[in-house]
Amino acid sequence: MVSRARGCGLADDDRARRRPRLEDVAADVGVSTASVSLVLRGAAGPSAATRERVLEAAARLGYRPDRAASLLARRRSRLIGVMMDVRSTYHGELVEAVHEAAEQHGYDLVLSTTTRTRDEHRAVETLLDSRCEALVLLGAEADAAWLTALDRQLPVVVVGRPVPSAGVDVVRAADDEGVGSAVGHLVELGHRDIAYVDGGAGVIAVGRRAGYEQAMSRHGLADQVRVLPGGHTEEDGVVAAGLITGWRAQPTAVVAFNDRVAVGLLDAFRRAGLTVPADVSLVGYDDSPLARLAHIGLTTVSQDAAGLTHHAVAALVERLDRGRTGHREVVVPPHLVVRTSTGPGPAARPA
Amino acid sequence: MVSRARGCGLADDDRARRRPRLEDVAADVGVSTASVSLVLRGAAGPSAATRERVLEAAARLGYRPDRAASLLARRRSRLIGVMMDVRSTYHGELVEAVHEAAEQHGYDLVLSTTTRTRDEHRAVETLLDSRCEALVLLGAEADAAWLTALDRQLPVVVVGRPVPSAGVDVVRAADDEGVGSAVGHLVELGHRDIAYVDGGAGVIAVGRRAGYEQAMSRHGLADQVRVLPGGHTEEDGVVAAGLITGWRAQPTAVVAFNDRVAVGLLDAFRRAGLTVPADVSLVGYDDSPLARLAHIGLTTVSQDAAGLTHHAVAALVERLDRGRTGHREVVVPPHLVVRTSTGPGPAARPA
DNA sequence: AACCAGGCTTAAAGCGCTTTAAGACAGGCC
């Protein structure tokens, strides 16, 4: 086999022209690679004159540092790995916010997505192999034991879901409080007969349902509590709406586990001839892009992506840079976003 | 905000323990690092006995290769960079498909997202610095000149949008054909008065509008052509619906630039007391998750993520592994997805 | 003149892995 060290194959192209290395810049200026490295990273040492000449040459040569090499040589990678589901818009928003938060602390991000054929373990392995110093896990479904084991290797923060008895940091919204504020909003509008469509099994659903029940009690409506079976999707909302419209005494307001369920309810109600919010008010959860659609205009509970991610990154940075040990759970207050799907209840309506 | 501490700091001991290196595995087995490297990458050479012992030791020690180091040492990175907008569900689907296609050719992916504060140039620079051998650009808005310059550095394929006079590979769907099949479907259902809501400026909108006009001519409906001003969002659809419902002779079917516009139309029509599809049929474009929502059930044109990405990755691999030069545009046929928003036209309706 | 402090610069030792040429060895053949 013939093989020259460099410049084989694609010979005649620009492409074959090796990208400039630190050494090339150094040679051009007539200094050592150490000086160039120092200048380029803004470290103290080099004189102003050297600085200028190096910068000029680097720009002229189109020098770009090689990430793999610098990663390898550096003691710390200053990389935070983010596991996400690339198909979720909510994750998209979170990633954007994590990016900004990380940047402020001088960290960069490595993204790794789960897909149908790529589970959370695979996604995390990629992150581990990429020298990440810490991990942000968005909506991890993995079990607590695995997460705890992972946390023994590097700081891990799980965003958006509670992790029972966890050996990891957790940042999430106070779901009970969120549902509570939804109920409070409806009560203020004069509603008393407020039903709740559940979100199936899972820690998140449990928390939200509890929030509904507590809030109803708090407002002296414990005997009005009505929880319908539900799930995560529009379909579940449609089914729940079918049950509701069949009732003799229909609720004047419905709180749904999440926006998708609420949208299912919304559509089924409309088809059944009910007007929202005139006949029935509706509240969702998540403040997903869906809820914001003009024609849906769903009143919903927002989990504040910026807040969550700020805390998540802060938690990691504290452990990385300030040596905090032990684990912590940060619970961020959610807030209600009032749109057009909620209106005055019967008590407040003009007869 | 509540925040409580939990647990203690046992973890630190484990964490401080350096992760095992190739050398550690080699020492454990009593062979050279070269042998271990060979075994771990499945290269020819080592005997079955050595293989087994190395594999066992690597597993026992929990060895994971360091990506940065292996990237640096390897002649080729076998990395494909993907620029995307992490907030777009459509991009999410594409990335998932790219992942699978790349894997089949033995390539791995590096993801880089644009955000509000991180433009396409920044995102691409990260990719370049990460030693990517080629780039997949999803929905690049950058101008052709910049893209062409980029392509001189490494193979680039732009997915989903035409690039006029491009010096890059392009993979996109045949938008004119897609709109044509939408019109054809409506004609078959007996519609003749078919309006089109435009998508504003931009190469994509131009192609789709042309598709509408050509299809109408082809079906002898050139004099029925009615193009309404539009845009990209639900709002634009709502505005267009307002115009349409004001007309004396309302169209029996409407084709929209994309799904979001169609959803705006759908909602406005319903509010105006029109039933879809009984009173008016509606077709969108993109087959976005939105269109699939049960209560929307939008007939739409799908761009076939798997097909697009298959071609995109194939184009890169041909240039990388088989030295193809020159540029190519692959136009994938889109296909109509019929759901519940289209129905028989007046001619076919029972009186 | 000897000495020192302080500012710049650089040689050199890695970072953890890949790759290849060359070495070691066993067996088969004349």
Added chain:
DNA sequence: GGCCTGTCTTAAAGCGCTTTAAGCCTGGTT
């Protein structure tokens, strides 16, 4: 035995960058 074959193993040279200790000045101080 000498020679050749083929199989397995490894030493060593990087990949492109960071980092540190050591070196070299120059201009004071004593």
